[in-house]
Amino acid sequence: MSAQVKKGDQRHAVTLTVNGRERTGEAAPRMLLSDFLRHEMGCLGLHVGCEHGVCGACTILRDGRAERSCTQYAVQAEGADIRTVESFSGEDGLNDLQRAFRRHHALQCGFCTAGILASATEFLERNKAPSEAQVRDMLSGHICRCTDYSGMVRAILEVAQARGGEGGE
Ligand code: FES
Ligand code: FES
Structure with missing residues (x-):
């Protein structure tokens, strides 16, 4: 053949x-x-x-x-x-969102993390002052088998606030 x-x-x-x-x-x-x-x-x-x-x-x-x-x-x-x-990272290493993930222990094995960072990046561009419920809703599109998501929620809310948004309930 x-x-x-x-x-x-x-x-x-x-x-x-x-x-x-x-x-x-x-x-x-x-x-x-x-x-x-x-x-x-x-x-x-x-x-x-x-x-x-x-x-x-x-x-x-x-x-x-x-x-x-x-x-x-x-x-x-x-x-x-x-x-x-x-x-995602800048010339000086990790960006603010990545640093916040590290600070809040928002990952363990890291398998899910690249995808979550992509979603969170777009989310924070569209939502300057997100509520915790909005962050959790965005994260509901991702499966993490290691964490309980709470570190991610804290990290994303902290970055939103640090970038100038206030955040809602
Ligand atoms: S690998 Fe694409 S959504 Fe799971
Ligand atoms: S950190 Fe292991 S799957 Fe999310």
Whole structure:
């Protein structure tokens, strides 16, 4: 049998911006964006758990919005601006949200953390003074098997306040 590539497996060039750099990689039509980012783009900080949109581990920022990367195909990301946890810290190390997570023991194994940081980053941009209930509602889109989420709640509320928001009930 010849080593013919089946039509559905043919790889396509995908050009997108990943953590501030324009990059091009190749993806078969059904390759998930999460796999593309990890294996083609080398973003190993992005974690993959359930692979069907439930756990939130694979959450990234796509054009500024927190989205699951396991529920979209890589070829659909042509031209997108993607940020993964690798881009969150500044030149001087961890950003304020990451430092607050560390201070409040908001992680243990860290498997869920990159996705939660992506969601919390967008959340804090949209909600300058969130209530605890709003933070918990945002976190309900993520599964953490190690913590009870309370450290994350404290960390996110503290950052909102430090950035100038007051926070509600
Ligand atoms: S790996 Fe994407 S939501 Fe679980
Ligand atoms: S810190 Fe281990 S799954 Fe959340």
